[in-house]
Amino acid sequence: MTKARARWLLLGPAGxxxxxxxxxxxxxxxxxxxxxxxxxxGYAPALTLAQYANLGSRWTAFQNTLVLxxxxxxxxxxxAYPLAYFLAVKSNPRWRTALLVLVIVPFWTSILIxxxxxxxxxxxxxxxxxxxxxxLGDIRLINTPxxxxxxxxxxxxxxxxxxxxxxxERLDKRLLEASSDLGAPPWRSFLQVTLPLSLPGVATGSxxxxxxxxxxxxxxxxxxxxxxxxxxxxxVDLFLQSRNWAFGSAxxxxxxxxxxxxxxxxxxxxxxxxxxxxxxxLM
Amino acid sequence: xxxxxxxxxxxxxxxxxxxFGKVLAAxxxxxxxxxxxxxxxxxxxxxxxxxxxxxxxGFEPPTEGxxxxxxxxxxxxxxxxxxxxxxxxxxxxxxxxxxxxxxxxGLRQRxxxxxxxxxxxxxxxxxxxxxxxxxGPRRIWEMSGGQQQRVALARAIVNEPKILLxxxxxxxxxxxxxxxxxxxxxxxxxxxxxxFILVTHDQQEALSMSDRICIMGKGRISQIGxxxxxxxxxxxxxxxxxxxxxxxxxxxxxxxxxxxxLVRLASNHDVVVExxxxxxxxxxxxxxxxxxxxxxxxxxxPGLPDxxxxxxxxxxxxxxxxxxxxxxxxxxLQVMVPRQAERALPGVDVGTQLHVLWDQGNGLILGQD
Numbered sequence: 001m002t003k004a005r006a007r008w009l010l011l012g013p014a015g016x017x018x019x020x021x022x023x024x025x026x027x028x029x030x031x032x033x034x035x036x037x038x039x040x041x042g043y044a045p046a047l048t049l050a051q052y053a054n055l056g057s058r059w060t061a062f063q064n065t066l067v068l069x070x071x072x073x074x075x076x077x078x079x080a081y082p083l084a085y086f087l088a089v090k091s092n093p094r095w096r097t098a099l100l101v102l103v104i105v106p107f108w109t110s111i112l113i114x115x116x117x118x119x120x121x122x123x124x125x126x127x128x129x130x131x132x133x134x135x136l137g138d139i140r141l142i143n144t145p146x147x148x149x150x151x152x153x154x155x156x157x158x159x160x161x162x163x164x165x166x167x168x169e170r171l172d173k174r175l176l177e178a179s180s181d182l183g184a185p186p187w188r189s190f191l192q193v194t195l196p197l198s199l200p201g202v203a204t205g206s207x208x209x210x211x212x213x214x215x216x217x218x219x220x221x222x223x224x225x226x227x228x229x230x231x232x233x234x235x236v237d238l239f240l241q242s243r244n245w246a247f248g249s250a251x252x253x254x255x256x257x258x259x260x261x262x263x264x265x266x267x268x269x270x271x272x273x274x275x276x277x278x279x280x281x282l283m
Numbered sequence: 284x285x286x287x288x289x290x291x292x293x294x295x296x297x298x299x300x301x302x303f304g305k306v307l308a309a310x311x312x313x314x315x316x317x318x319x320x321x322x323x324x325x326x327x328x329x330x331x332x333x334x335x336x337x338x339x340x341g342f343e344p345p346t347e348g349x350x351x352x353x354x355x356x357x358x359x360x361x362x363x364x365x366x367x368x369x370x371x372x373x374x375x376x377x378x379x380x381x382x383x384x385x386x387x388x389g390l391r392q393r394x395x396x397x398x399x400x401x402x403x404x405x406x407x408x409x410x411x412x413x414x415x416x417x418x419g420p421r422r423i424w425e426m427s428g429g430q431q432q433r434v435a436l437a438r439a440i441v442n443e444p445k446i447l448l449x450x451x452x453x454x455x456x457x458x459x460x461x462x463x464x465x466x467x468x469x470x471x472x473x474x475x476x477x478x479f480i481l482v483t484h485d486q487q488e489a490l491s492m493s494d495r496i497c498i499m500g501k502g503r504i505s506q507i508g509x510x511x512x513x514x515x516x517x518x519x520x521x522x523x524x525x526x527x528x529x530x531x532x533x534x535x536x537x538x539x540x541x542x543x544x545l546v547r548l549a550s551n552h553d554v555v556v557e558x559x560x561x562x563x564x565x566x567x568x569x570x571x572x573x574x575x576x577x578x579x580x581x582x583x584x585p586g587l588p589d590x591x592x593x594x595x596x597x598x599x600x601x602x603x604x605x606x607x608x609x610x611x612x613x614x615x616l617q618v619m620v621p622r623q624a625e626r627a628l629p630g631v632d633v634g635t636q637l638h639v640l641w642d643q644g645n646g647l648i649l650g651q652d
Binding site: 188193197 | 362367
């Protein structure tokens with residue numbers, strides 16, 4: 001078999017898949033975003049930037065997404081790193097697999113059902129009632145940005161834990177002995193050896209969680225109660241309720257553009273702090 | 284620098300014992316290491332040599348007994364506070380740092396902090412010492428195995444430790460490079476005057492580099508001595524077998540002759556051998572004789588026992604030829620014949636009967652294991 005034919009055989013299936021289900025639809029969305037809403041809803045051909053000029057009317061959705069996605073990613077990172085560190089370094093190897101399974105167990109239940117559980121927990125008769133009984137006053141949790149934050153961190157934590165766990169687990173323990181041998185106390189060994197060498201995992205996990213959060217729809221819908229909505233919620237509204245496909249397309253294109261810019265900036269930042277070596281470049 | 288009894292001691296094991304669960308990794312080690320000495324721990328894997336080194340480095344606390352460095356009990360000191368540095372078996376270089384950053388790592392940990400140019404100057408000097416002067420900005424993965432080994436060496440010696448610990452540092456190098464590194468390591472040790480402690484399973488390496496060798500087996504020290512002492516006077520069967528090769532034959536003491544003894548072999552031949560320990564007539568003993576201490580001839584020689592054996596195998600080794608002979612009562616005998624001496628054995632092949640010539644005074648009586 002020739003090299004060229006082998007290449008086509010290897011790339012063919014995925015290439016077709018992406019062409020048919022990503023590139024083509026994206027092109028359609030791009031074309032639609034330059035059109036107009038048909039009088040009865042849907043799309044009417046046109047060549048105008050009017051939809052883009054109108055984006056300001058949906059600014060809140062962008063604002064919520066652009067604040068809660070990075071904050072949620074950061075919160076997930078701060079919770080996941082110590083957990084991953086414990087699992088990879090401090091846990092008894094005999095229990096390690098069982099503990100790792102525990103991290104995935106939530107995935108066995110639909111995110112829909114788990115979010116319902118959070119509605120009860122954060123709702124009037126859940127945690128707020130408990131806090132009220134303790135005399136901490138009347139605190140509202142459900143349908144607040146905090147509720148959405150709790151929901152997204154809870155939902156996406158395993159996606160952050162695993163890449164960090166893998167990078168910590170692969171870390172050669174002899175490097176820590178070498179660091180100690182050369183005079184570094186444990187916490188400085190962590191800062192100078194463990195942390196930099198686990199950055200590929202941090203980068204992968206953050207990217208995974210951040211990209212998914214930017215497109216999040218379900219959790220803001222359920223725990224934000226229509227008050228804290230993301231771009232994803234606005235899109236559903238525009239396409240299914242208002243049937244303004246052109247405006248929805250413009251918003252979708254803008255979201256993709258924003259994501260490209262932020263991810264690029266993030267990669268730049270990573271390479272700036274020296275983590276983006278060959279093995280980080282897998283992103 | 285040769286070790287002298289009563290000389291300056293840099294480190295000492297006192298009844299040091301290490302258990303991993305039920306496994307006894309080091310059993311009551313007692314050993315003084317002299318200042319400026321090149322000492323090797325030699326033994327097969329699992330003999331406790333690495334455990335001894337790791338206890339000295341501070342990676343494993345001893346279960347019982349003490350470890351002294353410079354007269355101070357450092358059993359409770361963590362590794363990062365000990366005045367020793369280690370060259371790790373697979374170097375354990377930091378992959379996210381350049382060569383220079385690796386070498387300067389130890390200096391950057393000093394408190395109070397050292398000045399930046401001071402660190403840079405010391406790093407440059409250490410890199411020069413291992414002949415890697417221009418490699419400072421390189422990444423670790425751009426370096427060959429031999430170069431990485433030098434980086435590891437520089438990273439350790441730049442801290443001017445009281446003791447440099449080397450854990451099988453040459454194991455990952457090919458044979459030619461290994462020989463070259465051994466020479467460099469030795470001259471470096473002479474130049475710096477730092478005590479080197481080497482862990483190795485390679486007897487050639489230990490013999491060629493060490494002032495003293497500590498032979499270990501099953502967690503215990505079997506014998507400590509200079510390479511020559513160990514080779515010429517192995518204390519027991521284990522050492523005789525491990526350092527170089529030896530024919531080990533059982534026999535019975537007939538009588539003492541000063542520092543020697545007349546011993547009767549299983550084949551009823553009588554040989555005169557060294558007796559490093561007192562023996563009495565009638566004692567059952569093991570005798571060790573090196574393959575190169577035996578000669579081969581086409582005829583018996585007067586005054587020597589006439590041991591006739593059949594050639595079973597010959598291995599050409601360049602400057603030597605190794606003969607394996609079989610004797611009905613003594614079993615297999617290894618004899619190392621220099622090429623020159625082989626000219627006196629024309630037409631010899633597998634199956635030829637030859638006379639094994641055992642000169643008086645060669646071989647010695649071994650102690651109990």
